[in-house]
Amino acid sequence: MDEEYDVIVLGTGLTECILSGLLSVEGKKVLHMDRNDYYGGESASLNLTQLYRKFRPDQAPPADLGRDRDYAVDLVPKFIIASGELTKILVHTDVTRYLEFKQIAGSYVYREGRISKVPSTEMEAVRSPLMGLFEKRRAKKFFEFLQGWKDEDPTTHQGINLDEDSMKTVYEKFGLEAGTQDFIGHAMALYLDDDYITKPARPSYDRIVLYTSSMARYGKSPYIYPLYGLGELPQSFARLSAIYGGTYMLDKKIDAIVTDSDGKFVGVTSGGETVKAKQVIGDPSYFGANGGDGGKVRVVEEGKVVRAICFLKHPIPGTDDSDSCQIIIPQNQVNRRHDIYIAMVSSTHNVCAKGVYVAIVSTVVETDRPEQEIAAGLSLLGPIYDKFVDITPLYTPTSSGQADNIFITRSYDATSHFETVVEDVQDVWKRVVGSDLVLKKREVEVQN
Amino acid sequence: MSPATTSTQPVNVKLLLIGNSSVGKSSLLLRFSDEQWLPEDESSATIGVDFRVHKMDVKGKKVKLSIWDTAGQERFRTITSSYYRGAQGIILVYDVANRESFEALPRWYSELETYVSSSVVKILVGNKVDKEFSRQVPTAEAEKFAARMSSLFVETSAKTSVGVKEAFTEVVEQIMDTPELWENTSARGQGTAHGNGGVPGGVQVVGLMDEQKPGEGCAC
Numbered sequence: 040m041d042e043e044y045d046v047i048v049l050g051t052g053l054t055e056c057i058l059s060g061l062l063s064v065e066g067k068k069v070l071h072m073d074r075n076d077y078y079g080g081e082s083a084s085l086n087l088t089q090l091y092r093k094f095r096p097d098q099a100p101p102a103d104l105g106r107d108r109d110y111a112v113d114l115v116p117k118f119i120i121a122s123g124e125l126t127k128i129l130v131h132t133d134v135t136r137y138l139e140f141k142q143i144a145g146s147y148v149y150r151e152g153r154i155s156k157v158p159s160t161e162m163e164a165v166r167s168p169l170m171g172l173f174e175k176r177r178a179k180k181f182f183e184f185l186q187g188w189k190d191e192d193p194t195t196h197q198g199i200n201l202d203e204d205s206m207k208t209v210y211e212k213f214g215l216e217a218g219t220q221d222f223i224g225h226a227m228a229l230y231l232d233d234d235y236i237t238k239p240a241r242p243s244y245d246r247i248v249l250y251t252s253s254m255a256r257y258g259k260s261p262y263i264y265p266l267y268g269l270g271e272l273p274q275s276f277a278r279l280s281a282i283y284g285g286t287y288m289l290d291k292k293i294d295a296i297v298t299d300s301d302g303k304f305v306g307v308t309s310g311g312e313t314v315k316a317k318q319v320i321g322d323p324s325y326f327g328a329n330g331g332d333g334g335k336v337r338v339v340e341e342g343k344v345v346r347a348i349c350f351l352k353h354p355i356p357g358t359d360d361s362d363s364c365q366i367i368i369p370q371n372q373v374n375r376r377h378d379i380y381i382a383m384v385s386s387t388h389n390v391c392a393k394g395v396y397v398a399i400v401s402t403v404v405e406t407d408r409p410e411q412e413i414a415a416g417l418s419l420l421g422p423i424y425d426k427f428v429d430i431t432p433l434y435t436p437t438s439s440g441q442a443d444n445i446f447i448t449r450s451y452d453a454t455s456h457f458e459t460v461v462e463d464v465q466d467v468w469k470r471v472v473g474s475d476l477v478l479k480k481r482e483v484e485v486q487n
Numbered sequence: 488m489s490p491a492t493t494s495t496q497p498v499n500v501k502l503l504l505i506g507n508s509s510v511g512k513s514s515l516l517l518r519f520s521d522e523q524w525l526p527e528d529e530s531s532a533t534i535g536v537d538f539r540v541h542k543m544d545v546k547g548k549k550v551k552l553s554i555w556d557t558a559g560q561e562r563f564r565t566i567t568s569s570y571y572r573g574a575q576g577i578i579l580v581y582d583v584a585n586r587e588s589f590e591a592l593p594r595w596y597s598e599l600e601t602y603v604s605s606s607v608v609k610i611l612v613g614n615k616v617d618k619e620f621s622r623q624v625p626t627a628e629a630e631k632f633a634a635r636m637s638s639l640f641v642e643t644s645a646k647t648s649v650g651v652k653e654a655f656t657e658v659v660e661q662i663m664d665t666p667e668l669w670e671n672t673s674a675r676g677q678g679t680a681h682g683n684g685g686v687p688g689g690v691q692v693v694g695l696m697d698e699q700k701p702g703e704g705c706a707c
C-alpha cells in the first residue's frame with residue numbers, strides 16, 4: 040500500500056459511492072475502504088444473517104423466514120423519485136445498466152384515523168374521499184394554477200409572486216382547507232414539518248411539480264425502487280468507480296486519520312499501514328461520530344431518527360393488497376411536529392422470501408421515548424411478525440473540510456427519498472473539487 | 488407473460504468472468520470479443536472494460552452474449568454481490584503457471600454458491616498454456632477438479648488464442664441445452680435488462696404492462 044492516492048473515501052454508503060464513482064470518472068485516483076465486509080455502510084441492504092448480527096448478535100434468524108440469500112433488508116427506508124435528481128445521476132453515469140427498477144405500487148396518506156390513496160389519476164382524484172366536492176373544485180383550480188405557471192408570463196401568475204409570497208398566501212388565495220394543506224404539503228411536497236408554510240412558495244411549487252411529473256411518468260406512484268434493494272445503488276456506483284480505476288477494500292478497520300502539525304490530512308492508517316492521499320472523504324462514523332478517531336470529533340449530532348424494520352406476513356391493511364407502498368401520517372393528524380412515514384416493499388422486489396412484507400416505520404425523534412412516537416404507524420401494519428428498532432443520530436460535519444482536506448458527508452435523514460442525498464453529493468463535490476458538479480455523459484463503449 | 492422467444496429474436500445470455508487477479512480474465516475477454524492481444528506492459532491499462540457484447544449463432548439460434556469483467560474488484564475480494572445478478576454462465580479462470588490461482592478456486596466456488604443458482608453453467612479455464620515450461624498445474628488434476636465441481640473444462644492462452652473460442656462456445660452451448668436458463672428469463676424474478684447490455688441512458692422499469700389491471704383507469 041505504498042501508492043499515493045488523490046482521494047481516499049471511507050465508508051461505502053450511497054453518498055460516498057456516488058462521489059467515488061464521479062471522482063474516478065473525472066480521472067482521480069481513488070482508494071475506497073469500508074470497515075464492514077459488505078458494501079453500503081448505513082445505506083446497505085442486509086441479508087438475514089447480517090441483519091441479526093447487527094441487531095441481535097446472539098440469535099440466529101428463525102428458519103420460517105426462508106433462505107438467507109433471498110433477503111436484502113434496507114437499513115434506511117427511501118424511494119427514488121422518478122424524475123428526481125438521483126434518477127438524473129443514474130441516467131447520466133449509465134449505472135442504470137447494472138440496475139432494474141420496479142414501480143412502488145401506491146402512495147397513501149393518513150387522515151382522521153384511516154388511510155386513503157393519494158390520487159394518481161384524475162379519475163382517482165374525483166373519487167377520492169380526501170376532499171369534499173367543493174374542496175375538490177378549489178383544489179383543481181390550485182393545481183391548474185401550478186400547472187399553468189410560466190415565470191416569463193405574468194398573466195399566469197394570478198397576482199402571486201412565488202419568490203416573495205408565502206405558501207400560506209397561496210393556500211389562502213385558493214381557499215384550501217387545513218386538511219387539504221396537510222395533504223399537499225406533506226403527501227405531495229413531502230415536507231416533514233410545517234415550517235414551509237410561512238416561507239416563500241417557490242420551493243413548495245418546485246416540489247409539487249416534481250411530484251406530479253414523477254407521478255405522470257409511470258402512473259401509480261412517483262417512486263421507483265431497485266430490485267434486490269437499495270443496497271444495489273452504492274454497489275453500482277462502486278463498480279463505476281472500479282471501472283475507472285478505483286481500488287476497493289472492504290473489512291478494513293480504520294485505526295487513525297493521520298494529520299500533519301497544522302492539522303492537515305496526510306493519510307489513513309489501517310492494519311498498521313498508512314496510506315497517503317491528498318484528500319479524504321468519509322461518512323460521519325469514521326470521524327468521531329462513534330467517539331472513534333482518537334477522540335477527535337469532527338461531526339455534531341443534529342437530531343435522531345427512529346426506524347422500525349418490521350417483517351409482516353401480509354400486505355398492509357387498507358392498501359388494496361399492494362406489493363409496495365408509502366404511507367404518510369402528517370404530523371397534524373397525530374399531534375406531532377414531524378410526519379411519520381411507512382415504506383413497504385416485498386418479494387416482488389427480490390428483497391425477501393415469498394409471503395413476507397418488509398415495512399419500515401420512521402420519524403424524527405421528538406421525545407425521550409422514540410419507539411412510542413411511531414406507535415401510530417406500527418398500529419396500521421396489522422400483526423407484526425418481527426421488529427427491529429434502530430435509533431440513529433443524524434450527524435453533520437463541523438467544518439467544510441477545505442482547511443484540512445477532510446471532507447465529511449451527512450447521515451441519511453428522515454425524508455422518504457434521495458433528494459437530500461444528492462444535495463449532499465453536490466455539496467461535498469463542490470468542497471472537494473472547488474467547482475459545481477456538472478454531470479457528463481459516460482462515453483458509451485464500442486459495441487458490435 | 489412474454490411469448491416464447493421467436494427464431495428472429497436473439498436469446499440474451501449473460502456470462503461472468505471470475506478468478507484471481509492477473510490470471511488473464513480481461514485478456515481472455517479482449518481476445519474473444521475484439522480478437523486483440525495487448526502486450527504485457529500495456530495490459531494494466533485495460534481499465535474501463537465493463538462488459539462486451541458478442542453475437543453468435545449456436546445450434547440454429549441467434550445468441551446475444553454479454554460478457555462481464557470484474558472491473559478489478561477481485562484484487563481485494565470486493566466483487567459486489569450485484570455483479571452476479573442474472574448470470575447464466577460463469578467462467579472461472581486460473582493461471583496454469585500459478586499454483587496459488589488454482590488453490591484459490593474453492594473460495595470462488597463458495598462465493599458462487601452464495602450468489603448464483605446451482606443450475607448456472609460453469610466452466611473452469613486454465614489460462615496461459617503458452618507458458619508450458621513453467622506450468623504448475625497438471626491438466627489431469629484440473630480436469631478432475633472441474634468434474635468434481637460439475638464444471639466444463641478447457642485450457643487456453645489469451646496470448647496465442649489457443650482454446651479461447653472453444654471456452655466461450657462450450658459454455659454458451661451448454662446454456663442453450665438448458666432451456667430453463669433462458670426460455671423464460673423471468674425465472675429469476677422479472678425478465679428484462681440485467682446484463683443484456685442494458686440500454687444506455689434509460690431507466691429499466693420492469694413489469695409496467697402486466698401491472699395494469701383491467702378496468703382500472705390508466706394514467707396515460
Ligand SMILES: Cc1cc2nc3c(=O)[nH]c(=O)nc-3n(C[C@H](O)[C@H](O)[C@H](O)COP(=O)(O)OP(=O)(O)OC[C@H]3O[C@@H](n4cnc5c(N)ncnc54)[C@H](O)[C@@H]3O)c2cc1C
Pocket residue numbers: 121122126127128130131252253255256688689690
Ligand atoms: C420530468 C421528465 C419526464 C419525462 N417523461 C417521459 C415519459 O414519460 N416518456 C418518455 O418517453 N420520455 C420522457 N421524458 C424524456 C426522456 O426521458 C428523455 O428526454 C429521453 O430519454 C432523451 O434522453 P437524452 O439522453 O437525450 O437526455 P438526457 O440528458 O439523458 O436526459 C434528459 C433529462 O431527462 C432525464 N431522464 C432521461 N431519461 C430518463 C428516464 N428514463 N427516467 C428518468 N429520467 C430520465 C434526465 O435525468 C435528464 O434530466 C421525460 C423527461 C423528463 C425530464
Ligand SMILES: Nc1nc2c(ncn2[C@@H]2O[C@H](COP(=O)(O)OP(=O)(O)O)[C@@H](O)[C@H]2O)c(=O)[nH]1
Pocket residue numbers: 506507508509510511512513514515525526527528530531614615616617618643644645646647
Ligand atoms: N503468457 C501469457 N500471459 C497472459 C495470458 N493472458 C494474460 N496474460 C498476461 O497476464 C497479465 C494479467 O492479465 P489480465 O488479463 O489483466 O488478468 P486479470 O487480472 O485476470 O484480468 C497481463 O500481463 C497479461 O498480458 C496468456 O494467455 N499468456
Ligand SMILES: [Mg+2]
Pocket residue numbers: 512513514556557558559
Ligand atoms: Mg482484469
